[in-house]
Amino acid sequence: MSGGGSPRDAGTGGGAGTGTATPGRGPRTRGWQRSLKGYADEVRGRVRVGERGPILVVLGLIVIWLIFQSLDDNFLSPRNLSNLSVEIVGTGLVAVGIVFVLLIGEIDLSVGSVSGLSGAVFAVLNVNLGMPEWLAVIVGVASGMAVGAFQGAFFAWLGVPAFVVTLAGLLVWNGLTLYLLGASGTINIDEEGLVASLTSEYFGAMAVAYGLAAIGTAGYLLAALRHRNRNKAAGMPNRPLSEIWVRGGALAVLAFGTAHTLNRFQGLPLALLIFLVVLVVSDYVLRRTRYGRKVYALGGGVEAARRAGVGVERVRIAMFMVSGTLAAIGGLFVASGLTSASPTTARAAGSGMLLINAIAAAVIGGTSLFGGRGSPWSVLLGVLVIQSIASGMALLGVEDSVQFMITGGVLLAAVAADSLSRRAETPGGRPRAG
Amino acid sequence: MTFPPVLSLRGISKRFGGVQALLDVELQLRAGEVVALAGDNGAGKSTLIKVISGVGPADRGVIEWEGRLVHIKRPHDAHALGIATVYQDLAMCDNLDVVGNLFLGREIDRVGILDEVEMERRARELMRTLSIRIPDVRMPVAALSAGQRQAVAISRSLMGAPKVLLLDEPTAALGVEQTSHLLDLIEQVRDRGMAILLISHNMGDIKAVADRVAVLRLGRNNGLFDVSTASQEQIISSITGAADNAVAHRTAGTEEAWP
Ligand SMILES: Nc1ncnc2c1ncn2[C@@H]1O[C@H](COP(=O)(O)OP(=O)(O)O)[C@@H](O)[C@H]1O
Ligand SMILES: [Mg+2]
Numbered sequence: 001m002s003g004g005g006s007p008r009d010a011g012t013g014g015g016a017g018t019g020t021a022t023p024g025r026g027p028r029t030r031g032w033q034r035s036l037k038g039y040a041d042e043v044r045g046r047v048r049v050g051e052r053g054p055i056l057v058v059l060g061l062i063v064i065w066l067i068f069q070s071l072d073d074n075f076l077s078p079r080n081l082s083n084l085s086v087e088i089v090g091t092g093l094v095a096v097g098i099v100f101v102l103l104i105g106e107i108d109l110s111v112g113s114v115s116g117l118s119g120a121v122f123a124v125l126n127v128n129l130g131m132p133e134w135l136a137v138i139v140g141v142a143s144g145m146a147v148g149a150f151q152g153a154f155f156a157w158l159g160v161p162a163f164v165v166t167l168a169g170l171l172v173w174n175g176l177t178l179y180l181l182g183a184s185g186t187i188n189i190d191e192e193g194l195v196a197s198l199t200s201e202y203f204g205a206m207a208v209a210y211g212l213a214a215i216g217t218a219g220y221l222l223a224a225l226r227h228r229n230r231n232k233a234a235g236m237p238n239r240p241l242s243e244i245w246v247r248g249g250a251l252a253v254l255a256f257g258t259a260h261t262l263n264r265f266q267g268l269p270l271a272l273l274i275f276l277v278v279l280v281v282s283d284y285v286l287r288r289t290r291y292g293r294k295v296y297a298l299g300g301g302v303e304a305a306r307r308a309g310v311g312v313e314r315v316r317i318a319m320f321m322v323s324g325t326l327a328a329i330g331g332l333f334v335a336s337g338l339t340s341a342s343p344t345t346a347r348a349a350g351s352g353m354l355l356i357n358a359i360a361a362a363v364i365g366g367t368s369l370f371g372g373r374g375s376p377w378s379v380l381l382g383v384l385v386i387q388s389i390a391s392g393m394a395l396l397g398v399e400d401s402v403q404f405m406i407t408g409g410v411l412l413a414a415v416a417a418d419s420l421s422r423r424a425e426t427p428g429g430r431p432r433a434g
Numbered sequence: 435m436t437f438p439p440v441l442s443l444r445g446i447s448k449r450f451g452g453v454q455a456l457l458d459v460e461l462q463l464r465a466g467e468v469v470a471l472a473g474d475n476g477a478g479k480s481t482l483i484k485v486i487s488g489v490g491p492a493d494r495g496v497i498e499w500e501g502r503l504v505h506i507k508r509p510h511d512a513h514a515l516g517i518a519t520v521y522q523d524l525a526m527c528d529n530l531d532v533v534g535n536l537f538l539g540r541e542i543d544r545v546g547i548l549d550e551v552e553m554e555r556r557a558r559e560l561m562r563t564l565s566i567r568i569p570d571v572r573m574p575v576a577a578l579s580a581g582q583r584q585a586v587a588i589s590r591s592l593m594g595a596p597k598v599l600l601l602d603e604p605t606a607a608l609g610v611e612q613t614s615h616l617l618d619l620i621e622q623v624r625d626r627g628m629a630i631l632l633i634s635h636n637m638g639d640i641k642a643v644a645d646r647v648a649v650l651r652l653g654r655n656n657g658l659f660d661v662s663t664a665s666q667e668q669i670i671s672s673i674t675g676a677a678d679n680a681v682a683h684r685t686a687g688t689e690e691a692w693p
Contacts, residue, residue: 227550227551230551231551231554234551234552234554234555235555236551236554236555236558288547288548289543289546289547289548290541290543290546290547290548291546293530293534293538293541293548296527296529296530296534297527297530297534297538299527299529300526300527300528300529300530301525301526301527301528303523303525304525304526304527304535304538305527305538307489307509307521307525307539308538308539308540309509309510309513309539310539371529372527372528372529372530373529
């Protein structure tokens with residue numbers, strides 16, 4: 001983060017690395033043993049508090065990919081994977097919004113309708129009323145934020161359960177969308193415009209995708225080494241250095257592999273870049289800032305948070321605003337993919353498919369429905385699973401009816417896993433808040 | 435004993451709908467002294483703690499801090515004065531680790547960015563000075579035992595170097611060994627010159643650490659005893675109400691009625 005400091009930090013990090021490696025075979029073996037034991041302890045600790053590592057989901061994703069690849073050998077083609085990386089973004093952004101609400105232990109059922117609303121608001125203002133595109137985008141996104149503020153206030157101040165407020169919202173905002181589109185029917189948006197480019201723009205130069213992979217890997221390594229050095233300076237125990245390199249190596253393989261695949265098609269999609277930026281920023285805010293700590297605290301114990309001086313109502317409203325805003329932005333990506341806003345897609349948005357996919361994406365990735373656990377990154381993995389299934393079934397020509405049942409089943413399985421891990425978390429009858 | 439009390443309450447009253455939870459209650463806390471607050475279930479002990487900690491301010495009454503009149507309307511006010519509280523329910527954020535819970539609401543940060551390293555360092559230091567053994571300060575509190583949670587809750591309350599510590603039934607959920615650890619901790623804190631108000635149902639705990647016992651009954655003061663001179667029977671009968679009409683009700687059976 002601090003431009004001048006990082007290179008020097010990296011230097012000392014390298015030095016420390018050589019230091020641990022020199023003593024020879026014996027200590028190094030011990031180091032590895034310690035690291036293995038540490039890792040085992042960590043996993044055990046996590047299992048005890050009901051956190052699932054990403055390993056299972058990654059394995060699941062690999063299995064899904066292999067199955068679809070064996071059924072249709074176009075599935076893992078650069079073209080299809082590149083398209084997948086664009087298709088995940090609309091649902092993914094909506095799901096990131098849901099994560100914010102899930103973290104405080106609530107739910108927002110209106111996100112599908114809100115995403116439809118913002119697409120319609122944008123299309124009506126820009127195409128029908130001739131408002132400049134950038135302004136129409138802002139108003140579309142702001143409409144989602146306003147909806148979130150409204151629903152959040154109902155919940156936080158009036159004490160109406162969030163699922164009821166947002167269930168009503170699901171119908172109301174969908175009705176409003178149909179009303180807005182009612183006069184004109186389907187509105188085709190400008191295919192050369194800003195919103196259309198969200199899903200059609202690619203950075204064709206190979207350097208862009210590879211550069212991003214390099215920045216991501218280097219950023220991770222620098223941050224991890226810097227943290228390690230600060231820990232060391234404070235005389236506190238550290239994770240073994242080998243762990244940082246293993247994780248960094250895995251990240252590098254993943255990042256450069258993805259970049260390579262994308263470059264074999266049309267390069268880095270703008271949509272994917274935006275999605276990654278949203279993930280990085282929201283993860284940073286949630287896990288590294290004071291404000292984010294309040295959000296997690298609220299999900300872990302409202303009473304404790306209130307006593308610690310957290311403005312519970314304000315944080316609650318803010319989280320619904322974030323979810324409304326991200327739903328609206330996700331809606332623009334959906335409209336961009338279709339280059340239109342139409343009553344048909346609005347009805348589809350209100351039917352709950354997008355909502356279910358978004359919730360499933362968040363929960364599959366490891367965000368808990370019970371609050372306080374998870375992170376925006378969980379969405380990346382979850383939405384890849386969900387969208388891979390959808391895209392694979394579309395490729396194979398599976399009918400909607402079957403797709404619905406499979407998607408519903410996947411959501412149910414993810415939620416069941418979440419509930420089971422939560423049950424495992426409470427070993428004895430520990431006194432709980434309240 | 436000639437110092438003015440750190441905290442002095444007079445005429446504290448509070449009502450919940452039809453229930454007069456507190457009526458004209460008085461209480462004084464002095465530095466380096468442990469006062470036990472005893473009373474039957476529903477006597478108003480927790481309510482009194484919430485009055486002092488700002489969670490549930492009184493309807494009427496006067497609070498003096500080091501001899502001067504203060505108003506405690508929010509938890510923040512109590513905090514600012516130097517009053518720390520460990521509530522009966524030990525409300526914590528189960529998903530956050532020990533460090534996160536210790537620093538909740540007063541995180542160390544640089545322009546809003548958490549300084550995890552410094553927080554962890556101070557957390558370890560605090561655990562060391564209080565001789566509290568926790569497997570790992572980076573463990574979510576959900577994975578801790580009842581005694582460990584209690585210890586974390588108390589360390590959390592000691593973070594801001596408070597002058598008054600309020601403990602609401604801290605030993606209720608603990609086993610024998612954990613309880614004796616806790617009583618050691620309380621003595622250690624008292625010896626640093628802190629004033630402690632300890633709500634307890636347990637005569638053994640009271641005898642072990644308290645200097646004085648204040649008894650509440652049906653929301654009113656019902657006696658103040660010096661632990662070294664008062665007999666256990668005296669204290670108990672004042673709690674159960676036998677002392678309301680001492681001559682008629684004082685019987686040998688009172689002690690067995692103790693829960
Ligand atoms: N928030 C509340 N609302 C209504 N009544 C309450 C509330 N808190 C306490 N009371 C009542 O006030 C009385 C004193 O309660 P409390 O202070 O919890 O007693 P205890 O001495 O057991 O801690 C009880 O009759 C209780 O029912
Ligand atoms: Mg009580």
